Amino acid sequence: MEALFSILIxxxxxxxxxxMLSKFxxxxxxxxxxxxxxxxxxxFTAGRLVPEVPPIIAAGLDRQLAVTANPLPQALILTAIVISFSFFAFLLVLSYRAFQDLKTDNVNEMRVAEPAAEAAPPTGY
Known part of the structure; x- marks a missing residue:
């Protein structure tokens, strides 16, 4: 199962x-x-896949011999989901705002485009 997940990763x-190397x-x-x-x-794959193993140790079992699920990868995945969602939401708003100002989603055209609504502030003191 780990080999299949490794290929999928x-x-x-x-x-x-x-x-991500695209220009759109x-x-x-x-x-x-x-x-x-x-x-x-x-x-998830690095945390060892052990099917149907509870994350707790039953009463009366020796702690060294009991096989339990590893809770650390699960906690890391939950944290990574929250971080990646917030990062994606930030990038989505940033790209939408750039599209509104520059009227293009092509990165190469964004480099030469100027915002249409605002004029440049006067330079000179």
């Missing part, structure tokens, strides 16, 4: 990097979202 990372903002945002999911799956 590689595909996610490759797709995310491919999308929508593709870059999708790449960031896929990259966050790839990191979450990587943390």
């Amino acid at each position: 590689g595909v996610f990372f490759a797709a995310a990097v491919y999308l 903002l929508v593709r870059i945002l999708l790449g960031v979202a896929i990259f966050g999911n790839a990191v979450n799956l990587l943390l």
Whole structure:
């Protein structure tokens, strides 16, 4: 099962990097979202997959011999989900605002575009 998840993680990372190297903002945002999911799956797989094992030790069992689920990857994944969602929301608002001002989602055109509404402040003191 870990081998299948490892291949899937590689595909996610490759797709995310491919999308983030695009020159369109929508593709870059999708790449960031896929990259966050790839990191979450990587943390999940690195925490050892043990099916149907509870995260608690039953009464009367020896602590060294009992097999339990590792709660650390689960806590890291929950934290990573919150961080990646807030980062994605920030990038979404930032790109929408840039699209409103510059009327394009092409990064190459954004470099030469100027905001249409505002004039440059006067220079000179």
